[in-house]
Amino acid sequence: MSSQQTSLYIKIEKNSVVRDRNVRLSDVARMTGTDEAMIRQLKQMKIYSFPQKAKKTEYVQVMTSLKIIEMIQAQYPNVNITNEGEADFVIEYEPKLQPGKASEVIKTSILCILIFFGAAFTIMAFNNDISVTELFQKLYYQVMGKESSGITELEICYSIGLPIGVIIFFNHFGNSKITNDPTPIQVEMRKYEKDVDDTYIANCGRGGKTIDVD
Incomplete structure (x- = not known):
């Protein structure tokens, strides 16, 4: 010493x-x-x-x-x-x-299926809530001066633009990122982790479980 x-x-x-x-x-x-x-x-x-x-x-x-x-x-x-x-x-x-590879594959597959159908249901519910079909029909009639025959340029552009907009917003596609900025999910996860840590610290302090000096 x-x-x-x-x-x-x-x-x-x-x-x-x-x-x-x-x-x-x-x-x-x-x-x-x-x-x-x-x-x-x-x-x-x-x-x-x-x-x-x-x-x-x-x-x-x-x-x-x-x-x-x-x-x-x-x-x-x-x-x-x-x-x-x-x-x-x-x-x-x-x-x-050390979980088995089979269990990891099963868990990942179930999670992907839940996310896929959950996201699809959310989009369909949103489209139904605001009556996208009726909106496009009225917009098509105002612009083109005739009734919509079904699938038009509006529906096609909307179908293409929706996934592109999601990719740009979340700044993430597969293992690649469009920019070096953190994705919105990463930002929210960091906020969540910070809130969890603050709650742990506050709860342990109130409960007298924090290891501290006398």
């Missing part, structure tokens, strides 16, 4: 997913400082252990950066620590599972 004043900069992520129930500092934080040997040892420091036979509700734990600083200073009392990350953070434990 060094007697000289050393500096340590630590950045803790708001949410960290771990596969090992024994959580080490390197699993939740990135560090830099003036003492490389100290940093190597701190990366291996165990900060929490999930119960071996835990319920799924116990697979999430909230800790504070103050607790991490306290644990570091217990080993290195002369270190000057600067926290550049979150004040409170979430650790999620996901045990290593």
Whole structure:
């Protein structure tokens, strides 16, 4: 243990997913400082252990950066620590599972079928709600001066433009993206993840389950 004043900069992520129930500092934080040997040892420091036979509700734990600083200073009392990350953070434990390929294919196929028919039903319900057929007939009569005979240029353009508009809006087709901007789904997922983390932190704080300093 060094007697000289050393500096340590630590950045803790708001949410960290771990596969090992024994959580080490390197699993939740990135560090830099003036003492490389100290940093190597701190990366291996165990900060929490999930119960071996835990319920799924116990697979999430909230800790504070103050607790991490306290644990570091217990080993290195002369270190000057600067926290550049979150004040409170979430650790999620996901045990290593190896599902069979057949089950993955079945789940993916069922999900694709549900999404396909769900989207198709939504589009049909929308078209029926606003009476697209009647609208196109009136528009065709106003422009062309004669009654619509069924499938016209309007229906064809609408059928082509609808999927193109969906692809452009979601900025995603297969494994390719039209631009480097995040897709609307990615943006909403990040907002959802942030709200979930904030709720975990708030609930654990109110319930006294947050691992914090005394």
